Amino acid sequence: VTSSRPFGERLREQVLGRESQIVLGLDPDPAELWPAALDAAPPAGTAAERAGAAVAAHCRMLIDAAGPACALIKPQLACFERLGTPGWAALAQTIAHARDRGLMVLADGKRGDVPVTARAYAQALFGSTPSPFGAVPGLGADAATVNPLLGEDALAPFLEAARAAGAGVFVLVRTSNPGAADVEDLPLERGSPLWERLAGLVDGLGDGDPPDVGAVVGATAPEHLLRMRERMPRAVFLLPGIGAQGGQVTALAPAFTPGRHAGLVSASRSIAGAHRAAGGDPAAAARAEAERLRALAWGLG
Amino acid sequence: VTSSRPFGERLREQVLGRESQIVLGLDPDPAELWPAALDAAPPAGTAAERAGAAVAAHCRMLIDAAGPACALIKPQLACFERLGTPGWAALAQTIAHARDRGLMVLADGKRGDVPVTARAYAQALFGSTPSPFGAVPGLGADAATVNPLLGEDALAPFLEAARAAGAGVFVLVRTSNPGAADVEDLPLERGSPLWERLAGLVDGLGDGDPPDVGAVVGATAPEHLLRMRERMPRAVFLLPGIGAQGGQVTALAPAFTPGRHAGLVSASRSIAGAHRAAGGDPAAAARAEAERLRALAWGLG
Numbered sequence: 001v002t003s004s005r006p007f008g009e010r011l012r013e014q015v016l017g018r019e020s021q022i023v024l025g026l027d028p029d030p031a032e033l034w035p036a037a038l039d040a041a042p043p044a045g046t047a048a049e050r051a052g053a054a055v056a057a058h059c060r061m062l063i064d065a066a067g068p069a070c071a072l073i074k075p076q077l078a079c080f081e082r083l084g085t086p087g088w089a090a091l092a093q094t095i096a097h098a099r100d101r102g103l104m105v106l107a108d109g110k111r112g113d114v115p116v117t118a119r120a121y122a123q124a125l126f127g128s129t130p131s132p133f134g135a136v137p138g139l140g141a142d143a144a145t146v147n148p149l150l151g152e153d154a155l156a157p158f159l160e161a162a163r164a165a166g167a168g169v170f171v172l173v174r175t176s177n178p179g180a181a182d183v184e185d186l187p188l189e190r191g192s193p194l195w196e197r198l199a200g201l202v203d204g205l206g207d208g209d210p211p212d213v214g215a216v217v218g219a220t221a222p223e224h225l226l227r228m229r230e231r232m233p234r235a236v237f238l239l240p241g242i243g244a245q246g247g248q249v250t251a252l253a254p255a256f257t258p259g260r261h262a263g264l265v266s267a268s269r270s271i272a273g274a275h276r277a278a279g280g281d282p283a284a285a286a287r288a289e290a291e292r293l294r295a296l297a298w299g300l301g
Numbered sequence: 302v303t304s305s306r307p308f309g310e311r312l313r314e315q316v317l318g319r320e321s322q323i324v325l326g327l328d329p330d331p332a333e334l335w336p337a338a339l340d341a342a343p344p345a346g347t348a349a350e351r352a353g354a355a356v357a358a359h360c361r362m363l364i365d366a367a368g369p370a371c372a373l374i375k376p377q378l379a380c381f382e383r384l385g386t387p388g389w390a391a392l393a394q395t396i397a398h399a400r401d402r403g404l405m406v407l408a409d410g411k412r413g414d415v416p417v418t419a420r421a422y423a424q425a426l427f428g429s430t431p432s433p434f435g436a437v438p439g440l441g442a443d444a445a446t447v448n449p450l451l452g453e454d455a456l457a458p459f460l461e462a463a464r465a466a467g468a469g470v471f472v473l474v475r476t477s478n479p480g481a482a483d484v485e486d487l488p489l490e491r492g493s494p495l496w497e498r499l500a501g502l503v504d505g506l507g508d509g510d511p512p513d514v515g516a517v518v519g520a521t522a523p524e525h526l527l528r529m530r531e532r533m534p535r536a537v538f539l540l541p542g543i544g545a546q547g548g549q550v551t552a553l554a555p556a557f558t559p560g561r562h563a564g565l566v567s568a569s570r571s572i573a574g575a576h577r578a579a580g581g582d583p584a585a586a587a588r589a590e591a592e593r594l595r596a597l598a599w600g601l602g
Contacts, residue, residue, distance in 0.1 A: 027418070030432035038433055047435035054434070078414060078421035082430045083437050087391045112448060113379060113411050114478040117328070120379035129383045131331030132339055133355075135346035136384050147413060149450045149473060152479030172450060177415040179452030184499060187490045197487060221543070
């Protein structure tokens with residue numbers, strides 16, 4: 001989507017309007033799709049084509065079921081890429097369907113590259129690519145995750161393209177996996193960890209209120225959240241790691257200090273797979289789990 | 302490609318057999334395609350479909366022209382992704398064509414994510430994805446670039462999938478953009494820069510001779526190359542930044558100490574756009590430039 005209004009303003013309105021800070025993570029695994037989605041696949045075609053169609057149907061059903069309790073979807077690009085061309089088609093269909101349902105779209109690809117290549121990724125995510133045959137539209141995401149290892153000049157093209165489209169970027173600051181300690185927690189010269197430096201980058205780059213540069217902050221390390229809020233007083237935090245990765249939503253309160261919009265709580269497998277624990281219809285279980293998380297997070301703000 | 306032979310062995314044989322350390326970078330920009338490639342696009346269709354077909358034709362022509370002087374191709378995933386579904390189809394066609402021509406394939410996507418997602422990216426790059434409709438094959442790359450910010454557990458799925466396929470990974474250690482200094486050069490507690498820690502990761506993770514874990518090392522910082530070789534005595538270096546980014550091939554000699562296979566010299570715009578400086582037929586100019594770089598690098602080993 002291309003909007004003349006800044007991302008932060010649009011995001012705040014979305015969160016307050018839908019009374020939800022929940023981000024519906026879409027990490028479709030073809031081996032764990034809802035049965036109704038498998039039925040929607042064509043009876044013939046290559047494995048990629050059939051799996052791609054089933055993944056698109058699964059995401060559509062999941063959005064219809066859990067979407068009303070959520071503010072954004074967060075498609076995990078890896079899960080679509082691995083299905084090749086039909087996977088990329090399923091991604092485009094999923095994004096279009098979410099938009100129809102009034103959800104914002106956060107493309108989770110954690111891209112990062114030297115500036116000339118970052119510009120190409122930004123065209124794919126936020127903008128379009130000029131060609132002799134006319135402009136080729138990209139995914140039209142409202143936001144995307146990016147990797148800051150390559151420094152500020154490598155982030156700049158993402159930021160420029162996002163701003164031109166009224167979109168935002170979320171920079172990896174401290175991820176939710178155990179190995180994040182290996183690099184992100186490395187102490188710098190004065191003893192503060194690398195992630196604090198990344199947090200400084202986020203704080204310095206953002207524009208608007210809330211700013212259009214947010215931070216990916218693993219909810220599995222809640223002891224960091226207060227320090228992160230100190231370093232990034234205004235940034236929107238994207239908090240993955242709820243549910244399947246072990247994070248607890250009640251530990252997230254410091255994220256919401258600047259306002260409810262300032263902490264986006266992401267969950268994917270715990271919603272899509274809620275019926276495995278709760279039993280019953282996958283769609284009803286997903287809706288109930290999304291609604292449970294929504295109420296829990298909303299109650300903290 | 303899936304091979305029972307380790308990546309290092311296959312790479313060395315490839316470099317010695319073709320007498321080339323040159324990596325043909327494929328960063329197709331629809332606005333700068335060869336005229337003959339534009340003619341190959343279908344006269345009707347969406348901008349994405351026509352641009353995708355023209356990009357596929359451009360890459361095929363470039364491989365046919367410059368490939369004989371090269372050992373690998375390095376498709377820049379961003380440049381295909383930005384064309385959506387037709388772009389992903391062009392990527393698959395380009396990889397298949399390169400393989401027909403005897404070239405190895407290094408997928409340049411600089412992916413990196415938490416372990417469960419890294420596994421999905423690894424399926425896309427090296428393996429296949431199980432589905433109720435059968436296994437969905439990935440790109441079948443011989444190697445891929447990965448981003449180490451998320452730590453060792455996030456690199457492990459790439460490495461496992463690569464090993465199972467006889468493929469390798471190249472870890473970002475010190476990139477060629479000016480902003481690389483912002484994060485990669487940050488001094489750690491004892492004064493050594495972050496990139497030296499990343500180099501230690503590379504050195505520790507590799508297996509085989511040469512190891513199946515290489516390093517992406519910007520050729521624009523040749524003063525680092527000796528220190529990098531000290532930290533990673535055996536690793537294969539992928540050296541981007543030749544030509545358009547300003548690197549000089551003669552400054553690379555320290556990369557080749559363990560053998561000619563230990564330094565892969567990447568060039569893209571300087572080959573595909575050689576006719577802009579040299580004049581004449583794009584294919585002939587590309588071949589001449591690739592051959593010039595090949596002879597220059599080979600002479601250093």
